[in-house]
Amino acid sequence: MTTGDLWQSLRKAFPLFTSLLAAGGSGCAVCGNRCEPGRQGALGCLCKRCFRSIPWIARVYCPVCGRPEQCPDCARRTRTAFVANRSAVRYDSTIREWLALYKYRGHEALEPLLGELLTAAYRGLAAERFREAGPRPVHAVIPVPVSEARLLERGFNQAERLAARLGEAEGIPLFDALRRTRHSAKQSAKTRGARLRDTRNLFKADEAELARMLETAGRDGRCRFVLVDDIYTTGSTANACAQALAEGIGQAAPGLRFDVYVLTVARS
């Protein structure tokens, strides 16, 4: 079933709900209520209540994963292949619902909004880490890939869509430089140990795309690459991606100095 088909059948089953969702331009992108005039950008398409419900991460506690409270996962990880993750918001019930509407119910009106949250996370990271980095602090954004099976079922890779929005907003090129080597069951349903085992060698670099990325990145100074995903949970997916990327770069451009950062909409 395509996203469009799914939407059609939802529309038949829940006409009021879907018409509220589809209101888009005139009403709140989430609930369809009247929007507050004056707010700029995609966040301007939210009503006052939905806007106030955004659980922003105002202060980071763990410098590695960006969690707003103490974090056992980073302390336990033996090797972290990325410098830091930053997320815009906490993964609370509001954000869980927004991401589910977007990912599983084809509610595309939420995409600009989620893209803007990701861009807010990027701006926070840039202010924190890239102040001295010159006009082009980041050389590429790279989406965390989904498996073919998930792509068929959902019709799109949410990480790629959101990475494209970030790239457009900040003028950073996007490269689909990672591939998933196999399908793995849903991460959220697994224990920590199972996640770690499952993500080993789950990703590999796409040689041709990586070569294109490295060509535009150049060789002067230190390169910075940003991995993008929608949710950060234990960091095992992000870490496996960063490792695969580092291995790919190590083979394609030995001696290149680079850092990998991770940006996600929500920190669970």
Ligand SMILES: [Zn+2]
């Ligand atoms: Zn609303």
Ligand SMILES: [Zn+2]
């Ligand atoms: Zn942490």
